[in-house]
Amino acid sequence: MLCVNFLFLWLEQCLVTIAQTFQKDEHDVPGPVTEQERKRIMDTKQQQKRQSIKLEVFPLAQKSRGCQLHILENCLYVGVVIGWVLYYAILETWRVSEANVFNLRRSGQLVAGWNIFQIFHQDVSCIPWKFWKEFLANSLLPFAVAYILLGQIVGLVNQKRKYYISVIISSVMIGVTVGWQFLAFIMAFTSMGFLVSLLKRPSLVWLFTLGEILLFGIATISKQWLQYVSHPGLALVCLGTSSFRLFSFGLEYCKQAGRFQDQKQRINFNFTDLLKYNFYFPVFVAGPLMSYDQFMLQLQRRRSNRFWLRFRTSIPDIVLCLSVILLVEIATHFCYFYGLAKSASIVKNMNPSTAAGIIFWCVLHQYLIYFVLYEYSAAIARFDDLELPRPPACVFSYFTFRDYWRLADRGMYNMVVKYIYIPFVQTTPTLMMKSLGALCCFGFMAAWHGGERHHLLWATLCWLGIQVEVFAVVLFEMRFLKRITVKVPPQLSRRIQGLFWCPVFLLLVVVHMLLILGSSTWDILYILASQN
DSSP: OHHHHHHHHHHHHHHHHHHHTTSOOTTOOOOOSSHHHHHHHHHHHHHHHHHHHHHOSSOOOOOOOSOOOOHHHHHHHHHHHHHHIIIIIIIIHHHHHHHTHHHHHHTTOEEEEEEESEEEEEEOOOHHHHHHHHHIIIIIHHHHHHHHHHHHHHHHHOGGGHHHHHHHHHHHHHHHHTOHHHHHHHHHHHHHHHHHHHTTOHHHHHHHHHHHHHHHHSHHHHHHHHTTSSOHHHHHHHHHHHHHHHHHHHHHHHTOTTOOOSGGGOOOOSHHHHHHHHTOHHHHSSOOOOOHHHHHHHHTSOOOOOHHHHHHHHHHHHHHHHHHHHHHHHHHHHOOHHHHHTOHHHHHTSOHHHHHHHHHHHHHHHHHHHHHHHHHHHHHHGGGTOOOOOOOOOGGGOOSHHHHHHHSOHHHHHHHIIIIIHHHHSSOOOHHHHHHHHHHHHHHHHHHHTOOHHHHHHHHHHHHHHHHHHHHHHHHTSHHHHHHHHHSOHHHHHHHHHHHHHHHHHHHHHHHHHHHHTTHHHHHHHHHHHHO
16 A cells, blocks of 8 residues: 555656646746847856855756656546545545544544534644634734724824834734733843844844744743743744844844945834834734845835725735635544544554545645635735735645745745855855755754754754755766766656655655654654554
8 A cells, every 4th residue: 555655646746747847947038139139148147047056055956848748647647646635635534533533532632513414523633723723713813903904094194103003913912812921021022132233243143042042942941931921832933933033133233234225225223113023913923934124125115005905905815814714624624634643543553545644634734724824914914015925835846855945934944044044155155065054044943943852853854855855966967967867758757756756755744744743753653664
């Protein structure tokens, strides 16, 4: 069964590679009028390409061109992948869920759900979704309506005063839901971050940020102060995103000299601007992350006061967000994948393909949670004409570690590359320095996520996977291998790439599970390995 599952996942990756063949090449330029103009354009393109490669985190392999597969072969791949998803990831998971309702309910992982024709049970073992669903309905949604209405009213009088409403709404929401002591606490840290930034020493900004992350991220230390807040999970999330924003403000303030020479693009670095940035309501809790300079440059753009025009642009995000919420709720009423994954006795009696389907559901569910939160933030930010980083890409698009690094959290990726990776390798962009820079990036993110053993293991596996991919890219750039690969037909090259991407995709699923289930991931893998 594992071989069949492996084949299905390989066919799935072939679909991804097929879709890439229809993408337009970014470096294609239209034919110029004269040959001299053509040469100038191509020289400019080559110079820009060389400059981008110097600072490229992980260089991309050159894509094969003109490798469209036959339509019957494409239909075969689509049919096999859909069949695997429908059978193992849905039907088999539902069958196992129904067979273990009594055990899951006795362990407290199921509660009474919808009462439509018959009583349905709901899987509540996914703590993040349970928390965000309640917080979204009880706190975020009412305060979002208040923010939109008050912001539009104040914006009609004075557009510059509009964003102070964001600071007030965010402060009141945190004070009501988490506690006023925590609000005073985060205000104090914002003030400390501003004072540290005034010294214009990047090393001090780094020390302040790392100290804040270690102080509130380590479990043994965080337990001492989390007992004073009503929502410990929300408090940790707010402090985590706030520490990243203070980090961005501090480093941008340190390197402000000589930048933004154009008066139209000059940004301010006073305390009120920091409050508007750190307490901006749409991204204050849920994210996504955005650097200080990008936020302020968008904030200074001229905006239209037409409320209904902004509302119409937000409708697609609102509808999509509600649709995904409904989909996740339906899934938790029929497929109890989180409860099954956390029960070692149940996983022990499964066949490997069903367990693989449950793992797929857990990873997809985590993706949908972040998708809902980021779409919610984007819908509210559109009322201010702000463009936030896009939501995470679907898990089916992670067929290399480079894609996982770029697409899982675009806002975090942009900030980590901008403030950690590029300063690290800008002076000496060698492969060794790039490797060390990537290690620093993943180490920082592991500490930011909590610094526990599974976080460190997640960061190590991601870094090792990227190093292997970079080594493969460099290897295939050699002349003797280029001569061989040129002789391979493009269609066959795509099939071979799909074959090699399959184990990478499986490893990425396991790596992502480390962030979701932690140590429970090893229990599942050990049980699956012992069965074979």
